[in-house]
Amino acid sequence: MADRPGGTLVAYRALLGAQARSQAAYRASFVVDLVGNVGATVFDVLTVLVLFGVTRELGGFTLRETMVVVGLSAFAFATADLLVGNIERIPRYVRTGLLDAVLLRPLGALPQLLLMDLPLRKVSRALFGLAVWVTAVTAAGIDWTPARALLVVVAPAAGVVFFGSVFVATATVSFFWIESGELANSLTYGGRDFTSYPVTVYGGWFRALFAYGLGFAFVSYHPALALLGRADPLGLPSWVSWAAPGVAVVAAALAAAAWRFGIRHYRSTGS
């Protein structure tokens, strides 16, 4: 059977449609979920506002500047969590045979798993994150240049790719070590909390590890510096603040390699 060029995309769209219809089938509970899911992200943003009720500066950043960091972090995490977050359910997919089933179909295993289990109720969180981001960059008094106008669109996308890569890479570990969920959570949720503040509020090995060892400084801190036209208080050269898209591409490549390695070493179930 010859595969038409658009055939694969049509197939993915059909999977997405099925997922949307089956979730909308329980409309009342879907609406409740939609509203309830904004909670965590609103809380993160409120925390920052409350902090600024007692201080004028956070790690050398004003409220308006910090909101750029928070908005970017909130949008990137919520969107990645919506699109890719459920991949942490790999142990369940293995147990129920879903992973075997998708491997027997003529489509990529990862996109199938993501589309078949897409938590549409998390859309509300991503939209809230987007609203915070738009408000923050509008209020920040950015000195607009073509490069900054481009970055204001690319940085959130890069952040989504980065968090998505962290989700996939940590989930892949559970192919080999089923109880790795705690470790995965400390990286994904830890990363979300870390990126909600300028990295200058953290210190020592912790900052070094999360910011540059794992690369979380490039999700929100460095793009914010570039947009605000601020030099890095920690002394890194200014080009580093524009490196977020490149870091996201590297993260995605590493995550893809990890995923492929995991699938090649997948053991299936013994029965």
Added chain:
Amino acid sequence: MGVPQSRTEMILARGLRKEFTVRVKAGRLRRHKQVRAAVDGLDLRVDRGETVGYIGPNGAGKSTTLKMLTGVLTPSAGEVRVCGLRPVAQRTRLALRIGVVFGQRSQLWWDLPLRDSFDLLRHVYRVPAAEHAARLRR
């Protein structure tokens, strides 16, 4: 259609092997790793038009073999070609050409009407609409 290596060879396995590392109890607390072969040196050739039964007691390695033929499991050793394709490396191309049922529960979408599930799978397997309608009528 892809071109099989020889005209009629549909399945070819040479020295196909799959081993699993299992942890076994050794004493009260200690466990140690042990390697067990689920499939050990399988040679198999099935030509076009042949109908073949593959039988054996529980745990003989039938499912493991099928999973290697379909690209779900990577063999530990040996060679395998199905329709002239390498199952793991060319998994999605192979999946368009073969049909497999593993007693899978996950094939259907429980929240959707049965007809919608079929329609969805039509897209997944890229079956043209007219052909799909004709098959459903049967």
